Amino acid sequence: xxxxxxxxxxxxxxxxxxxxxxxxxxxxxxxxxxxxxxxxxxxxxxxxxxxxxxxxxxxxxxxxxxxxxxxxxxxxxxxxxxxxxxxxxxxxxxxxxxxxxxxxxxxxxxxxxxxxxxxxxxxxxxxxxxxxxxxxxxxxxxxxxxxxxxxxxxxxxxxxxxxxxxxxxxxxxxxxxxxxx
Amino acid sequence: xxxxxxxxxxxxxxxxxxxxxxxxxxxxxxxxxxxxxxxxxxxxxxxxxxxxxxxxxxxxxxxxxxxxxxxxxxxxxxxxxxxxxxxxxxxxxxxxxxxxxxxxxxxxxxxxxxxxxxxxxxxxxxxxxxxxxxxxxxxxxxxxxxxxxxxxxxxxxxxxxxxxxxxxxxxxxxxxxxxxx
DNA sequence: CTATGTGAAATACTTCACAGCG
DNA sequence: CGCTGTGAAGTATTTCACATAG
Numbered sequence: 001x002x003x004x005x006x007x008x009x010x011x012x013x014x015x016x017x018x019x020x021x022x023x024x025x026x027x028x029x030x031x032x033x034x035x036x037x038x039x040x041x042x043x044x045x046x047x048x049x050x051x052x053x054x055x056x057x058x059x060x061x062x063x064x065x066x067x068x069x070x071x072x073x074x075x076x077x078x079x080x081x082x083x084x085x086x087x088x089x090x091x092x093x094x095x096x097x098x099x100x101x102x103x104x105x106x107x108x109x110x111x112x113x114x115x116x117x118x119x120x121x122x123x124x125x126x127x128x129x130x131x132x133x134x135x136x137x138x139x140x141x142x143x144x145x146x147x148x149x150x151x152x153x154x155x156x157x158x159x160x161x162x163x164x165x166x167x168x169x170x171x172x173x174x175x176x177x178x179x180x181x
Numbered sequence: 182x183x184x185x186x187x188x189x190x191x192x193x194x195x196x197x198x199x200x201x202x203x204x205x206x207x208x209x210x211x212x213x214x215x216x217x218x219x220x221x222x223x224x225x226x227x228x229x230x231x232x233x234x235x236x237x238x239x240x241x242x243x244x245x246x247x248x249x250x251x252x253x254x255x256x257x258x259x260x261x262x263x264x265x266x267x268x269x270x271x272x273x274x275x276x277x278x279x280x281x282x283x284x285x286x287x288x289x290x291x292x293x294x295x296x297x298x299x300x301x302x303x304x305x306x307x308x309x310x311x312x313x314x315x316x317x318x319x320x321x322x323x324x325x326x327x328x329x330x331x332x333x334x335x336x337x338x339x340x341x342x343x344x345x346x347x348x349x350x351x352x353x354x355x356x357x358x359x360x361x362x
Numbered sequence: 363c364t365a366t367g368t369g370a371a372a373t374a375c376t377t378c379a380c381a382g383c384g
Numbered sequence: 385c386g387c388t389g390t391g392a393a394g395t396a397t398t399t400c401a402c403a404t405a406g
Contacts, residue, residue: 041387084268204364206366232366
C-alpha cells in the first residue's frame with residue numbers, strides 16, 4: 001500500500017477519465033504503475049463496491065482513490081532562480097513570488113508576481129505563509145537557498161537543480177529531479 | 182535495502198566529499214535520506230570495515246556505496262520539445278539529438294546537436310541507439326511522443342511535462358516530475 | 363557517552379490460491 | 385474463460401536490543 005503508488009494511480013485515473021475511458025483492468029493499471037495486478041487489487045481491497053467479473057469503472061475507481069489518498073490542497077508556492085529554466089517554469093505554474101540572487105535580474109525580468117532578492121527569503125516566506133518552493137538554480141546556491149526556505153517554514157521542495165539537496169527529509173518533502181548527475 | 186535510498190545516499194556522499202567533509206554519522210545520513218539511523222546502518226551492514234565508536238569516513242563510505250550500487254553508465258539521451266523549457270534544459274544536458282513537432286522550430290532554433298521532426302523519432306532513436314529521453318512538451322503530445330520513444334527502443338523517460346505518462350513501467354523507467362498536477 | 367555492526371523480533375509488502383461474479 | 389476480492393503464505397524491510405569500539 002505504498003503511498004507513492006496510490007498517488008500515481010490517482011493521476012493515471014485522472015488521465016484516463018480526461019480522455020474518456022470507461023473501464024480499466026487491474027492488469028492495465030499494473031503495467032502503467034510498474035507492478036503486478038495482484039498488488040493493484042490489494043491496494044484497492046476493502047475500499048469500495050467493485051464487483052468481480054467486470055473490470056473497474058473509471059469514474060467509480062477515481063472516487064475510491066480520492067478517498068483512499070486525498071488529493072492534496074493546492075499549496076502556496078514560490079520560485080527561486082530566475083534564469084532560463086526558472087522563466088520557462090514560470091509559464092506553467094502559479095507562483096506567489098520569485099527570488100534571485102542577482103540584483104539586475106530582479107529589475108530586468110518582467111513577471112506577474114513580486115520579486116525579491118534571495119536574502120529576503122525567510123521574512124517573505126514567513127509573511128506570506130509559503131509552503132512549497134521550486135528551485136531552479138545552480139548546485140551551490142541551491143543548497144544555501146534550500147536551508148533558508150526551510151527556515152522560512154517551507155514544507156516541500158521541488159528541485160530542478162543539478163544537485164541533490166542535503167536537508168532533513170523527515171521534515172520536508174523533496175522531489176529531486178536528479179538530472180544530469 | 183530499497184535501491185532508491187542507496188542511490189540517494191551515494192549522491193549525498195558525493196556532495197559531502199565535494200565540499201570537503203571528512204566524517205558523517207548514520208544519524209546525519211538518516212536525516213538527509215528521510216529514514217532512521219538503524220535503517221542506514223542496515224543498508225551498509227556487511228559491506229565494509231567500518232569500526233564502531235567512530236563515525237563513518239566520507240571517502241571510505243563513498244567507495245562502499247559505489248560497490249553496493251554501481252554508478253550508472255552515462256546513457257545516450259535525446260530531448261523532445263524545443264519550447265522555452267526544452268531550450269533551458271539543453272544548456273545543462275548533453276543531448277545527442279532534439280525533436281519537435283513544429284517545423285518552424287526546427288529551422289529557427291540553433292542548437293549543438295541535430296534536430297528532427299517528431300515523426301522521425303522511431304527511426305532516429307533506433308539508428309542512434311538512444312536509451313533515454315527528456316520530455317519537455319505539453320501533456321497531450323507527451324503521451325504520444327512517449328509511446329513512439331518506447332517503440333524506438335528508449336528505456337528511460339525523464340518527464341518534465343505537466344502530465345503523468347501512461348506507459349509500461351515494468352519495461353521503462355520513468356522519472357515523473359508531476360509538476361502542477 | 364556516543365558510534366557502528368548485527369542477529370532477532372516486529373512489521374510491511376507482495377505473491378499465491380481460490381471463491382464468486384459477468 | 386477472464387476479472388475482482390480476499391485470506392493465507394511467503395518475502396522484504398524496518399525496528400529493537402545489545403555487543404563492542406572510540
